[in-house]
Amino acid sequence: MLGLNKKDTKFLLIVVALTMFTPIILQPFAEGTGLAQFNAGYPDLMQRFAIFGIFAIGFNILFGLTGYLSFGHAAFLGVGSYSAVWMFKLLSMNVIPGILLAVATSGVFALLIGYVSLRRSGIYFSILTLAFAQMSFNLAYSVLTPITNGETGLQLALDDPRILDGVNNSGSLPVTNIFGLAMNSSTQIEVLGRVWTFNVGYYFCAIIAILAFYLSLRIFRSPFGMMLRAVKSNQQRMNYTGLNSRPYTLAAFVISGMYAGLAGGLLASMDPLAGAERMQWTASGEVVLMTILGGAGTLMGPVLGAGFIKYFENIFSKINDTVLHGWFSFMPDGLEDLLVVLVHPFVGKGWHLTLGILFMLVVVFLPGGLIEGGQRIAALFKRKRSDDDNLDPEHHPKQTPHVAE
Amino acid sequence: MGILEVKGVGKRFGGLQALGDVNLSVGENSVHAIIGPNGAGKSTLLNCLIGKLIPDTGSVMFDGQSVLGRKPHEICQMGISRVFQTPEVFGDLTVFENMLIPCFAKRDGAFRLHAFETIAQEKDVVEKAQVMLEDVNMQDKLHMTAASLSRGDKRRLEMAMCLVQDPKLLLLDEPTAGMARADTNNTIDLLKEIKDKRDITIAIIEHDMHVVFSLAERITVLAQGTPLVEDTPDNIKGHPKVREAYLGESHG
Structure with missing residues (x-):
């Protein structure tokens, strides 16, 4: 189906199902109960899962397949956001033109940066992309203020032309929509004594994320994807096989830049403002963390990594001292205070400390990321089963899949 | 006239005249x-033939065309394949994929954005790769990573990857360096088998x-x-x- 073999089709269907039911799966605890704070915030956080999932999927096409580590991908995210907001200001609040322009401009931008940066490989490539991204950030922050509105960030205004939308007399800012359906509108359905909310913005992001995932699946399985893995494996052999690695890496760079632009456009579609901080190096670093944490070069890994980081960022930063005191209140006073003091640096604003430790643990013990963790657990169960069948593992060598999943 | 004509090639590295004339x-x-003692300039000469180095003087003509100033992938597309001293294969990829890549390179040229086809759809390429792997007796290792x-299998795979492109000239850089006698x-x-089976020119740089x-x-x-x-x-x-x-002049 859809040009995929059976296994991949099944895989894609699982991903579709997971994405569609995310609002239900990730809100297991009823509102008002003590555990509700562990629910993933809806719709904001789940939109972020989908959007940063797209960002990471795109980044993985470059980093996971070719091994070129870009430290400046946030620049494309920022360019995408600015483009989309300009479209909302000038043309229409419909998100489609905004997103299309976001993908196009970030593609052009990626072509320029990639053309220069890809003259070098390894650490020099990373430094070049980092330098370009910081340049973009500083341009957006100060020099290009007429276009980017500097440190305030680009926002909608009542007197924007919005040629296609007609005159706005309501006195309030219009909302982003898709052919009239507002992004922030929701449908609520009551089932099993609980209210389930289905948000238009989330489902819009989710559908685009599925398309983006499908596209990356096709790229992974294509001859082009194989060539990209060949770049990572042995560039010398590739050149002496009559292949020019430069256009391959440039194509991968542009494709992943366009993914980042798409993510940026979606961010702006959910919340129509764009700030320079979206292009800062910390944002570029975050997508690297997501991809490595989840499992670089695997299909699902980056999405998992993005979800993992965004979820825990949200949960951990919500926990403050009051919440901690609440948790440890059953203990004697002195011990309670001590525990709160000990845990305090890891939560709230200190969440990055927890992320850093987690990242170190994953890199040291699970170099293949969370995906490898999952595979190891699966292998553990499989081994138990195969022991019963008395299979000799020597005579059943593990075959490496064409692409790790 | 030969298929490969090297005329008056010289290359200097700083004060060292690596290749004379x-x-x-x-x-x-x-x-x-091409044989010669250590430091005779064998590798420098080879690197001039495959586009890694550009000689200071002279010309290198292959099949009537100059190779000077061309990139390695262009020279390979002209019909010169190179086997390295230590076998160079795509280590992370499977044996089958290793064989597919040169087949694609032969058919599609140095670059093609074929991102939406699946590999299985490219029946002619898949078949060609399978036949070649059967030829070198590696069909049972298709899904192993290279x-x-x-080491011996890697060498055979590398050789097969070169041959599947039907090169006119096969360059071998000390193919048996560090190998046991067997x-x-x-x-x-x-x-010898390769030579018997096909019309191919082989240039070999060797110590042994x-x-x-x-x-x-x-x-x-x-x-x-100098020669x-x-x-x-x-x-x-x-x-x-x-x-x-x-042996040195005193023993001459």
Whole structure:
């Protein structure tokens, strides 16, 4: 189906199902109960899962397949956001033109940066992309203020032309929509004594994320994807096989830049403002963390990594001292205070400390990321089963899949 | 005129004249060996042929076209394939994928954005790769990663990856360096078999005299960046100049 073999089709269907039911799966605890704070915030956080999932999927096409580590991908995210907001200001609040322009401009931008940066490989490539991204950030922050509105960030205004939308007399800012359906509108359905909310913005992001995932699946399985893995494996052999690695890496760079632009456009579609901080190096670093944490070069890994980081960022930063005191209140006073003091640096604003430790643990013990963790657990169960069948593992060598999943 | 014509090639690295005035003609469908003691300039000459280095003077013509200033992938597309001293394969990829890549390169050229086809759809390429792998007896190792192969298998795979592109000239850079005698003999047999089966020119750079004398039809001896003699193996064996170059002047 859809040009995929059976296994991949099944895989894609699982991903579709997971994405569609995310609002239900990730809100297991009823509102008002003590555990509700562990629910993933809806719709904001789940939109972020989908959007940063797209960002990471795109980044993985470059980093996971070719091994070129870009430290400046946030620049494309920022360019995408600015483009989309300009479209909302000038043309229409419909998100489609905004997103299309976001993908196009970030593609052009990626072509320029990639053309220069890809003259070098390894650490020099990373430094070049980092330098370009910081340049973009500083341009957006100060020099290009007429276009980017500097440190305030680009926002909608009542007197924007919005040629296609007609005159706005309501006195309030219009909302982003898709052919009239507002992004922030929701449908609520009551089932099993609980209210389930289905948000238009989330489902819009989710559908685009599925398309983006499908596209990356096709790229992974294509001859082009194989060539990209060949770049990572042995560039010398590739050149002496009559292949020019430069256009391959440039194509991968542009494709992943366009993914980042798409993510940026979606961010702006959910919340129509764009700030320079979206292009800062910390944002570029975050997508690297997501991809490595989840499992670089695997299909699902980056999405998992993005979800993992965004979820825990949200949960951990919500926990403050009051919440901690609440948790440890059953203990004697002195011990309670001590525990709160000990845990305090890891939560709230200190969440990055927890992320850093987690990242170190994953890199040291699970170099293949969370995906490898999952595979190891699966292998553990499989081994138990195969022991019963008395299979000799020597005579059943593990075959490496064409692409790790 | 030979398929590969090297005329007056010189290359200087700072104060070192690595290649003096090299003239070399490799005849079509012959096996031509280039030998010489350490530092004679064999590798520099090879690198000039495959686009890694550009010589300061002289010309290198292959099949009537100059190769100078061309990139390695362009030279390969012209029909020169290179086998490395240590086998260079795509270690992270499976044996089958290793074989697919040169097939795609042969069919589609140096670059093609075929991102939406699946590999299975490309039946002609898949079939060609499978036939070649059966030819070299590796069909049972299709799904192993190339890095997990033994050194001998890697060499065979690399050779097959070159041959599947039907090159006009196969360049071998010390193909038996660091090999045990048995492996060396296997390589010799493999090369003889290749030579018997197809119309191909082989240029070989080698240290091991056993290999050179069992394969070569013509031999060029290189010493201190200039060709000393070029002759048939029988004449080279007893040539006083060659013994001098290898053993030092006092023993000449």
